[in-house]
Amino acid sequence: MQRYLLQRLALVVVVLLSVSLLVFVVTRLTPGDPARVMLGPRATDEQLAQLHVIYGLDQPIHVQYVSWLGHILRGDLGESIQLHRPVLTEVAERFRATLVLAFAAMLVAFSTGIGVGLAAALRANTLLDRLLMSVALLGISLPPFWVGLILIIAFSLILRWLPATGMLSATGDGGPPDLLAHLVLPTISLAVVPLAVIARLTRANVLEVVNQLYVRTARAKGLPPLVVVLGHIMRNTLIGTVTILGLEAGWLLAGTVYIETVFAWPGLGSMLVNAILQRDYPLVQGGVLLVAGVYVLINLATDILYLYLDPRLRYA
């Protein structure tokens, strides 16, 4: 088991290094000179050259990478070309907003998704099951950004119940009720597809164990239905649930790119899209690196959770 963990950690290091290399190369391939974007079309060659020196853009590309990596390892992600502030500060601020949104969506998707999946499985092949699964199939087919637009049209523009954009009102006190009101629509848009995926997988997972002998035994010896469901059925679908948790957490982080764009949510996703369109290399690199790093850590946590949940894996 220790050997497995060490191997797993080594893989994390390799993956993070590859990610950093990929991010670096990919952003350097981008057409367009960031110095020209900054200075505008009337910049002289001298001004451009000066800026290239300031940002190290005149160095050979492998020199740029090594120096960039060195700075990152020291916690210095550079300075945003467009915003003139440290990338780390900007990214950290944006990441907080994204975490709020992703966490809210995850909460909604998992609580509702598992509930729906369980209900469908326990009433398998009934009208309720068929109805829930038909809705779930429709749910996994929804384009999340379109759901966002429709929700804005319905609840912000027509009914005027909820704000359409932003995270906090400019005029409001910025308290929890204000945040909550802004959170509702983006959370639903982001949660709807994972919710349907989780419902379908939970149903399949429950159906796999519901006819096992130990479940029949538990029922036969007169345990209350709730104890059977929670202690015997749900407990043995945990591995499957953790798998989904890892996958969906990563997807939610990336899915925020679309949802944040639709709702002008001040998170990493909308920042990345803007940074790409503005050719703000340092900001793109910092943002992508952070998201990819978090994603890798979520996957690592998932694998360690497996070990904890499934004793068989510990001795394999």
Place this chain on the structure above:
Amino acid sequence: MRELAASSLALPATRVPGLPAGRGPRLALARRPLLTFGLAIVLLIVMLAALAPVLPLRDPNVTAPARRLAGAGVNGYLLGSDQLGRDLLSRLLWGARVSIAVALVAAAVALVAGGAIGMLAGFYGGLTDNVLMRLIDILMAFPYVLLAIALVAALGPGLLNALIAIAVVNISFYARGVRAAVLVVRRAAFVEAARALGASDARILLREVLPSVAPPLLVFVTLNLGALIVETAGLSFIGLGAQPPTADWGTMLADGRQFMMTAPHVAAIPGFAVLALVWGLNIVGDGLRDMLDPTLAHTAH
């Protein structure tokens, strides 16, 4: 697609046990009304898209500023017009051609590249498997939407680059799926028999292994196509895919977004189109999976 990845891709690599010999496809469809329904949706949309050049439609790019943002049925616009007075129905059908073509080509590229990696890794095992799958692990270490966006950012916004990005991102899913399916059959008796007869590795892979992993792969492609259509629309929606004046469903959504207040139908209609096609594909994928794996179908329906 994510769902397939989550179910560990234990795709049944058997030869269509759901269809006993002697029963034609017609009977199989008659017994599966839902599958038939999904197939009908997909075929209808594909046919309308294919027939767009011969249908009596307005030019999708001709503007008519005087008749902008017309409602459905107004001024002879069956589905209304957009902010430049362009016919929404016409743009929808011409846009379908773009969206469907991009998804199909991206799926083909990802299937061939990912399928080849998965077959080699699964068939040879050992070092080959280890090296190939670690590379795939690295590719999968990126949240895939982010990788697609980073690639498009590098290559520059545009439909072709969006296609490349989406294809690359999906290679890992095919590689893993095909590898899992190949692992199931590589020790099968018919593979051993072919080897005993002196068949080359290439021949065994193409003539023995490939046909036996093809049915589950078909399910995989069908479900993946839906995801690809959403991904393509997403990239176009945030401005990294199709560029004006080309209409695809994503750019139409982005156009409509600016006029949600005055003309909500401009944003609503292309979204319905995406939803209908992806829904149809998912129904077909689900139905095919049940056909291929009767044990699953038994518990699932």
